[in-house]
Each structure stands twice: as structure tokens, then as C-alpha cells.
Amino acid sequence: MATQLRKPYVTPYAEDNLDLPPAFEWADGSRQLTYHDALPQKWMFGALWAHCGTARKGKIQWHLVHTLRQRRCMLKQRCRVCGEPATDPDTGRVPWIMPSEPAGGLRSTMTTAHPPTCKAHIGEALATCPHLRREPPVVCTVGDSFPIAVLANVYGEDDGGRLVETAHQVPIGLDEFHLLGRVLATQLIVCVEDLRPEPLTAGLNLLLP
Structure with a gap:
């Protein structure tokens, strides 16, 4: 009998999509992207x-x-x-699946927007995540991680003052302060950091029909 796969924690549902339009407002002497009555x-x-x-x-x-659950997983190293x-x-290390092996192989440090995966659910992640099936993935463990950037849409205003998207889903470094207020x-x-390749074995029975 095939194992029933759970719905991944970071995968959204249709009713999670709350399409609120952002807008620019003055804050601390500059134009900053915000929502109406944003907390x-x-x-x-x-960044907003x-x-x-x-x-x-x-x-x-x-x-x-x-968005919220992905950020929580990245900050708190959750599956x-x-x-x-x-x-x-047992090891104090964090299992992580990279969607593909970079040219030249794994490096001592890498950047990623893919959250970690606990050892027990590596098979489920490989079976359910479309992004991990595009190319042969690489299972590894890491010693530590820290925030470095956001994946974001960048906004500006046209000549009539209307909000326009100037870049879609691009990485913006956390030190790019001149851009963070517009994303x-x-x-x-x-x-x-400290990446080590691991055998691709944990939970792979879940990939079988």
C-alpha cells in the first residue's frame, strides 16, 4: 500500500492567497511600500x-x-x-536538499530559498515538491545558516504616480537599503555554511508507486 503523503508545511492553499494591493506612503522622510493600515x-x-x-x-x-511559513522555516531551521x-x-546538523548540484559541486557556503528538511521527511519532500524534481537534487547537511537576502518584487511609480512593478521575483540583499523600502x-x-553531501536514502520508499 502506498504511503499517504502529507501536504507540505510551506505549500499554500487557495484561501491563503490574500491579494492586498500595496501602495507608497511617506515614512521617515522617504517613500516606503506599505499596505493600508499595515501592522x-x-x-x-x-522590507514589506x-x-x-x-x-x-x-x-x-x-x-x-x-511566504510566512517559508520565512519561519528559514529563520528557525524548521522542516x-x-x-x-x-x-x-544525533549530529546537531541540519539536513538540506539543494534542487540541483551547482557547477563545480557543493561549496563550503551557498545561498538558497529552499527551506531545510528533517531527516524523516526527505523522501516526502522529494516526492511532493515540484522544484526538487526539475533536476537531480543533492541531499546534504549544513552546520549553520543565516539570512542574507529576500526574493521580492520591486516597485516604483510612473509619471502619473501610479504603482508599477519594475522587477519580478529578484534577489535583494539585506544590505541594499536603497531598495528594501520599495520591495x-x-x-x-x-x-x-559547512555543507556536506549525504547518501540519498532516508525515506525513499515514499517515492515508490
């Missing part, structure tokens, strides 16, 4: 973050990523499948 927690690292619901209702959106801590208690962040990008 302070809508900003992190100097895409608004999304948390009900997990409706049709699952397999090819999208839930992309179950949402629980991903650190292996709508959708995913957090982290730098992972």
Missing part, C-alpha cells in the same frame, strides 16, 4: 512582506510557496514538510 509585523529586515492567510483551506497550490525543527539531534518580499534567502 508593524508586516515588515522584517526593512507579502500578506497571506494561515487557514490552510481550499485547493493546494503545489507550485507556490507560503519544509512537517514544520518541526529540522536539526538532527514586496515573498521568500527569505539564507546562506548555508
Whole structure:
């Protein structure tokens, strides 16, 4: 009997999509992207973050990523499948799946927007995540990770003062302060350190029909 796969923690549902239009407002002497009546927690690292619901209702959106849950997984090193801590208690290292092997092989440090995966759910991640099936993935462990950038849409204004998107889903460094006030962040990008390749074995029975 085939194993019933869970819906991944970072995968959004149709009713999680709350399409609120952003706008520019004056703040601290500059134009800053915001939502109407936005709460302070809508900003992190100097950027406005895409608004999304948390009900997990409706049709699952397999090819999208839930902004809030992705960010939580990256900051707290939580598993992309179950949402629980991903650190292996036996080794103190964090299992991580890279969607493909970079030219020249794994390096000591890399950047990624893909959250970690606990050892128990590597097979489920490979079976359910479309982004991990485009090319042969690489399973590794990392020693540590830290935020370095956001994946975001960049906005400006046209001659009539109307909001226009000037760049779509591009990485913006957390030190690019001149841009952070004009972006709508959708995913957090982290730098992972001390990468070590691991055998592709854990939970692979879940990939069988």
C-alpha cells in the first residue's frame, strides 16, 4: 500500500492567497511600500512582506510557496514538510536538499530559498515538491545558516504616480537599503555554511508507486 503523503508545511492553499494591493506612503522622510493600515509585523529586515492567510483551506497550490511559513522555516531551521525543527539531534546538523548540484559541486557556503528538511521527511519532500524534481537534487547537511537576502518584487511609480512593478521575483540583499523600502518580499534567502553531501536514502520508499 502506498504511503499517504502529507501536504507540505510551506505549500499554500487557495484561501491563503490574500491579494492586498500595496501602495507608497511617506515614512521617515522617504517613500516606503506599505499596505493600508499595515501592522508593524508586516515588515522584517526593512522590507514589506507579502500578506497571506494561515487557514490552510481550499485547493493546494503545489507550485507556490507560503511566504510566512517559508520565512519561519528559514529563520528557525524548521522542516519544509512537517514544520518541526529540522536539526538532527544525533549530529546537531541540519539536513538540506539543494534542487540541483551547482557547477563545480557543493561549496563550503551557498545561498538558497529552499527551506531545510528533517531527516524523516526527505523522501516526502522529494516526492511532493515540484522544484526538487526539475533536476537531480543533492541531499546534504549544513552546520549553520543565516539570512542574507529576500526574493521580492520591486516597485516604483510612473509619471502619473501610479504603482508599477519594475522587477519580478529578484534577489535583494539585506544590505541594499536603497531598495528594501520599495520591495514586496515573498521568500527569505539564507546562506548555508559547512555543507556536506549525504547518501540519498532516508525515506525513499515514499517515492515508490
